[in-house]
Structures are given as structure tokens and as C-alpha cells.
Amino acid sequence: MSQSTLRIIQDGPLAGPENMARDEALLNRVGRGESPPTLRFYQWDPPTISLGYFQKYADYETLPSPAGDLAVVRRQTGGGAILHDQELTYSITVPLDHKLLEGGPNKLYERAHDAIISAFAKLKVTANRCGKSDDSGAARGPFFCFERRHCLDVLVGPDKLAGSAQRRTREAVLQHGSIILANCYEQQKTADVEAIEPTNFITDIAQEIAWHISKNQSIEFAEIDWTKQELAESTKLTGKHTGDEWIKRL
Secondary structure, three states: OOOOEEEEEEOOOEOHHHHHHHHHHHHHHHHHOOOOOEEEEEOEOOOEEEEOOOOOHHHHHOOOOOHHHOEEEEOOOOOOEEEEOOEEEEEEEEEOOOHHHOOOOHHHHHHHHHHHHHHHHHOOOOOEEOOOOOOOEOOEOOOEHHHOOOOOOEEEOOEEEEEEEEEEOOOEEEEEEEEEOHHHHHHHHHOOOOOOOHHHHHHHHHHHHHHHHHHHHOOEEEEOOOOHHHHHHHHHHHHHHHOHHHHOOO
8 A cells, every 4th residue: 555545444343451452563664664554443352441651550540430440551642541441442553655645644633533523523523723732741631631731632622532642763653532422422323414323423533533534634445454464463462451561660
């Protein structure tokens, strides 16, 4: 695939370690030129908290029930912790010379978030960029990502709808993003359109995001499933994402 193309994968719900292992495998393989640039959508089962790369595991241990009883993983990307429940996660993994990175890696935040805003507008949910950042950083700020604010975050009213974070290597960029669906589904139900069932709502959001990226950046998409080699590499990495050495950063 050329650098103006993007593969789309929409996974069913998976456990946290498997989700993180699949994204890491993509980052490694795209960087080596063994896998194509990929836009992946997925969910989590069971509900899971993902820690940002720089966060302290001890902070997770202080969470009261029920949040403190949830499964926990650590992302490769920075930022605050995310509760993955009633949300849709996306990841974009591209080599450094990909069209989506024209203007620099930070442009990928803008392009992805503008696509999210446009996708929800199509479903009669009004979202906008936050426009103003707080003083949160990769290693500081409130524990949960959705209590932080960055100027490029996506808001519905005062509520944060989507935020993203990146991991950059010398060969590729992985961008994770979380899209909270619960409030948006409720708003869509009250709009002057026929309500979409939750499962179809998730599918429609993913398709709309992909379509807007394609339209705005002149990107061609191809729906190509996982290869045996990719799944084999992600399986090997799953052990890392279940182990204390990585999760607790011992």
C-alpha cells in the first residue's frame, strides 16, 4: 500500500492486554515496513482502565471501588488513565512519510479529531474542539484523561467526548484515541432523526470517521483483515501486557 492509503480494521471487543498487544505489533511492523498503514477501531471486554505510559501504578491502587476493582493495562502512549467502557477506541499507525503526517505528527491530532467532529455532526450530535488547554502534561494532571483538557480535545457541550495521545518511534507513529459514546447516543436519540441502535451507532461512527479522513486528506481505504504474521506477533506481545514488569513498570 502507498503512503496515501490506509487499511481499516474493526475488531470486536477484546481484553485489554490483547488490544494493547495488537497496537504494539502494528507499531513495530508498520515501522519495519511489514504491515500497511492502519486505522483500527476496537472496544474492550471486560471494562478496563488503561494507564498512560508515564503514570504511576500506585495512583491506580488508590482508586475506590468500583473503578479500583477493574482490570488494568498500560498504554504505550502518554496522557491520563482512561476507563474503557461505553466508548470506542481508535488507533492510527503510520510510517513517518505517510500523508497523514504532512506538517508534522501533531497534525494527526487535528485530522483525527476533525473527522470525529464531522462524524458526530452527521449523526446530529454537535461537537467542537475545546480551544483551550489546562496545564496537564504527559506525566502530570488529573488521573483520568477525561478530566484533563487540551485545546484539540473534542467536547460535546462542557463534556469531553474524545482525546488522543501518541507514541513516536524513529520509523512510525501510533496515535490512540478514546471516544465516549454514552452521552452522544443519548443526544442522538433525542435529535429529530430516527434513533440508531447502539451496535449500529458504533459501526456508523467508525465508518463516518474513516470516510471523513478519506475525504479531507485524499486517502484511499482498503478493508484488509489481520495477517497470520501480525496475529502471531501480537500473541507474543500479550504476555508483556499482562505482566507486572510492564503494567507496574517495575
